Amino acid sequence: MSTTFTVPPRPSLWAGLAVQIRVIGALILREMHTRYGRDNIGYLWMIAEPLMLGSVIALLHSGSPAHDGVSAVAFTVVGYCIFIMFRGIVNRSEGAFESNVPLLYHHQVTMFDVTIARAILEGAGTFLSFLVLLIIVISLGYVGFPVRPLYLIMAIGYMLWISTALSLMIVAGTYENTALEKLVHPFTYFTIPISASFYQMAWLPKYYRDILGWIPLPHIFEMARYGMFPGMNLEYVDMTYLTGFCMVTTLLGLLLMNTSRERIHLH
Structure with missing residues (x-):
């Protein structure tokens, strides 16, 4: 008598994607509750924290004169608020493995999901705080509405x-590596002067512009200012290079994340 075994059908791509979205959504809610709780203003801290940082920096520049017709306050809000997104996502990736290893007992949860959930939460908080500050500076007359909003949204994207691609590399690289873990926060501070978040590339000598052109952040900030202010241009933005850099960094992050799985020990 022969026995016939039926191989269960493999889940479709869409079914797997739906599961992944539900997992990431649950991780975002867990991270929000763990980080902010429900005391005081609760989840509003997600917006309030970067909003306070951006407001303080904007106030410090409120007495500075306009440059090329652009208010120093508006220039600072655009640059610093977008940089907060980079700093927040990258800094939060440090030590993410150790603090979330228990979640890996659930076979549907991976460190990729945890990293993406953290990046989305941090990115959403800084984006909303940027919108609030932008509405305030527009209402106060420091700047008009974005002249090319699509480019501003592209720059934030x-x-x-x-930031997410770098966080994948950092999450994988800092697992059981405390020395590298301690370098993450200084790294984000050292990137401020080379990010072009507080200056335009046109203000620099050609020698320094050529060097900074190899770094993706100046391209992003030049694009953001082109989308926000009139009179700006994309002379120092290379979309092809920026996209390629992001793709390669993402690929390296995924490869490092995959190899780090072998070093995870669940007890």
Whole structure:
């Protein structure tokens, strides 16, 4: 008598994607509750924290004169708020493995899901705080509405992309490596002067512009200012290079994340 075994059908791509979205959504809610709780203003801290940082920096520049017809306050809000997204996502990736290893007992949860959930939460908080500050500075007359909003949104999207890709590499690289873990926060501070978040590339000598052109952040900030202010241009933005850099960084992050799985020990 022969026995016939039926191989269960493999789940479709869409079914797997739906599961992944539900997992990431649950991780975002867990991270929000763990980080902010429900005391005081609760989840509003997600917006309030970067909003306070951006407001303080904007106030410090409130007495500075306009440059090329652009208010120093508006220039600072655009630059610093977008940089907060980069700093927040990258800094939060440090030590993410150790603090979330228990979640890996659930076979549907991976460190990729945890990293993406953290990046989305941090990116959403900084984006909303940027919108609030932008509405305030527009209402106060420091600047008009974005002249090319699509480019401004693209710049924020690229910042979310490159920050998430770097966080994948950092999450994998800092697992059981405390020395590398301690370098993450200084790294984000050292990137401020080379990010072009507080200056335009046109203000620099050609020698320094050529060097900074190899770094993706100046491309993003030049694109953001082109989308926000009139009179700006994309002379120092290379979309092809920026996209390629983000793709390669993402690929390296995924490869490092995959190899790090072998070093995870669940007890």
